[in-house]
Amino acid sequence: MNARLLPYVLILPVTLFLCLFxxxxxxxxxxxxxxxxxxxxxDNFREVTSYWKFPITMRNTLLxxxxxxxxxxxxxxxxxxxxxxxxxxxxxxxxxxTIPLGISDxxxxxxxxxxxxxxxxxxxxxxxxxxxxxxxxxxxxxxxxIVFLAIMLAEIWRATxxxxxxxxxxxxxxPKEYYEAAEVxxxxxxxxxxxxTLPLLRPSLQTALILRVILAFEIFAVVxxxxxxxxxxxxxxxxxxxxxxxxxxxxxxxxxxxxxxSIAFTLIILRVLRVPKGATI
Amino acid sequence: xxxxxxxxxxxxxxxxxxxxDINLTIQDQExxxxxxxxxxxxxxxxxxxxxxxxxxxxEVSIGGRRVDHLAPKDRGIAMVFQNYAVFPHLTVFxxxxxxxxMQKLPNDEVKRRVERxxxxxxxxxxxxRYSGELxxxxxxxxxxxxxxxxxxDVILMDEPLSNLDALLRMEMRAELKGVLAASNTTAIYVTxxxxxxxxxxxxxxxxxxxxxxxxxxxxxxxRNPAAEFVAGFIGNPPMNFxxxxxxxxxxxxxxxxxxxxxxxxxxxxxxxRPEDMRPADEGLTATARVVEPLGAHLLITCEVQGxxxxxxxxxxxxxxxxxxxxxAPQPDRMRWFDPDTTLAVA
Ligand SMILES: Nc1ncnc2c1ncn2[C@@H]1O[C@H](COP(=O)(O)OP(=O)(O)O)[C@@H](O)[C@H]1O
Ligand SMILES: [Mg+2]
Numbered sequence: 001m002n003a004r005l006l007p008y009v010l011i012l013p014v015t016l017f018l019c020l021f022x023x024x025x026x027x028x029x030x031x032x033x034x035x036x037x038x039x040x041x042x043d044n045f046r047e048v049t050s051y052w053k054f055p056i057t058m059r060n061t062l063l064x065x066x067x068x069x070x071x072x073x074x075x076x077x078x079x080x081x082x083x084x085x086x087x088x089x090x091x092x093x094x095x096x097x098t099i100p101l102g103i104s105d106x107x108x109x110x111x112x113x114x115x116x117x118x119x120x121x122x123x124x125x126x127x128x129x130x131x132x133x134x135x136x137x138x139x140x141x142x143x144x145x146i147v148f149l150a151i152m153l154a155e156i157w158r159a160t161x162x163x164x165x166x167x168x169x170x171x172x173x174x175p176k177e178y179y180e181a182a183e184v185x186x187x188x189x190x191x192x193x194x195x196x197t198l199p200l201l202r203p204s205l206q207t208a209l210i211l212r213v214i215l216a217f218e219i220f221a222v223v224x225x226x227x228x229x230x231x232x233x234x235x236x237x238x239x240x241x242x243x244x245x246x247x248x249x250x251x252x253x254x255x256x257x258x259x260x261x262s263i264a265f266t267l268i269i270l271r272v273l274r275v276p277k278g279a280t281i
Numbered sequence: 282x283x284x285x286x287x288x289x290x291x292x293x294x295x296x297x298x299x300x301x302d303i304n305l306t307i308q309d310q311e312x313x314x315x316x317x318x319x320x321x322x323x324x325x326x327x328x329x330x331x332x333x334x335x336x337x338x339x340e341v342s343i344g345g346r347r348v349d350h351l352a353p354k355d356r357g358i359a360m361v362f363q364n365y366a367v368f369p370h371l372t373v374f375x376x377x378x379x380x381x382x383m384q385k386l387p388n389d390e391v392k393r394r395v396e397r398x399x400x401x402x403x404x405x406x407x408x409x410r411y412s413g414e415l416x417x418x419x420x421x422x423x424x425x426x427x428x429x430x431x432x433x434d435v436i437l438m439d440e441p442l443s444n445l446d447a448l449l450r451m452e453m454r455a456e457l458k459g460v461l462a463a464s465n466t467t468a469i470y471v472t473x474x475x476x477x478x479x480x481x482x483x484x485x486x487x488x489x490x491x492x493x494x495x496x497x498x499x500x501x502x503x504r505n506p507a508a509e510f511v512a513g514f515i516g517n518p519p520m521n522f523x524x525x526x527x528x529x530x531x532x533x534x535x536x537x538x539x540x541x542x543x544x545x546x547x548x549x550x551x552x553x554r555p556e557d558m559r560p561a562d563e564g565l566t567a568t569a570r571v572v573e574p575l576g577a578h579l580l581i582t583c584e585v586q587g588x589x590x591x592x593x594x595x596x597x598x599x600x601x602x603x604x605x606x607x608x609a610p611q612p613d614r615m616r617w618f619d620p621d622t623t624l625a626v627a
Contacts, residue, residue, distance in 0.1 A: 177366040180366070183353050184332075184354065185431065186380050186383035187383050199370040275370070281369050
């Protein structure tokens, strides 16, 4: 086998698989989005973006991502640093921390609903402690802040571990000698984190952030379980167009809008966290 | 002034005793080489001095001040790591200036000191590059420059040249020696390479299995090894050993030849360096086995009463394998070791 051809031959099965199950459906969806039956049109996009709920769903989705992702990043970094320092029990702690990863997002939403709803744990605890006289319904339109907080908590609980595992692997790749050199040359533990860990972790941070941000724009089941329709998000609207309004053209347009946002953020993350040539480990 | 005093330092890793009771005093501005085979504890001792490792017992003082409980940065030291540890995400400039930035020196002072040390190490044209764009030799220079820029009292180096090819190593050896001598710092230099140790050190401290066997000037270590280990470790080829049996007061029988030696009741080992043998009419009878012309010399591996024995002779001698030689040891270069304690007997 020609050595120059071999790599391409080896990736051929994956390429075919992706073409068949990703590229082809993607083209179909695009076709649906850009047509209403007769020829090319932007009508579907006009329809979904001019709907009064669109700015609200857009704002909610971005707001949630902006509130959740930085907290998750900070938590994941903290947890990864802690795990990395552990001598014993490292794997056990890592397994426990990654348990939420094995739970579907709808199940996660339901778990947190069981905490926050009127007959939930939180209410039992509060009335048990005498903070409230009788169980209150927290997740209503009168308490948008609590609804948002509940969704945030559920998301943080559910999806921090995906960043954690990527960052743990990344931190493990940084040679110990760099930390020792930094220590000898006067860097405090905090400075070592800022000046050694963070910059050398850029490739892993890129991967973790891209993955997490894209997932944040696709949030759906957790929001549906905890807020019903109180906190509309982009993915929820897409679902409504497809299955409630049976308008697959509009749903396809929504899907493409979410894709465009994801691509835009991916490019920003790649750019901001890029590693100059020659500056890799 | 940075005299270093190491008192009764020992280190255990679990049940493994890596260092036993190390005592060493290093004078201000002295260049001391810790020499020993891989695994003998050189790096561990250096890291204890640096503060990257804590001794199980014992004391370390630098400049008359106990430093055992001080962080590395408060010990007035700088270090050159074996794999350089040049930060890949920083330019050469920022690498050299790393320690200065941590001390929060003003920008122009950082710039001045970085440029000066870069010039000293001949890397001033590389300041904007990243370490991925440097050769091994250049990276090594950056690591040394980073340490020198700190203007430390003590500079610690862990096999800094071991990753370079032979030619570059020889070149850097001389350069490093010159730069360090000019910088007036105390230096501790770890190596397993005896040539490096001999050529650079003011004093060599030979380590073996977690102990310092001998600490003396290079020529003293070479001429008067304190123990059999040192005699066999230093010199290429190393010293020759032959069993010696007492033959009257101060007389010893070595391979059938009677020689003058120390007064001692029991059997000893006779030792002589290969280059301290001369062909003569009277001496040890040797049968040449392998003859290696090395240009300036002839290295002859021969057999003396069943023991392997090497001699370095002048290259205009003509010797063939199988030839019978008579080799006379130079009397003032003969050494004797006690086979029980392995120590030298005077
Ligand atoms: N962190 C450690 N844990 C356990 N054993 C160690 C550790 N560091 C070094 N050792 C052991 O101590 C001995 C001396 O190591 P080292 O000082 O690195 O030797 P050298 O630098 O002379 O090659 C070796 O046998 C090594 O395996
Ligand atoms: Mg070592």
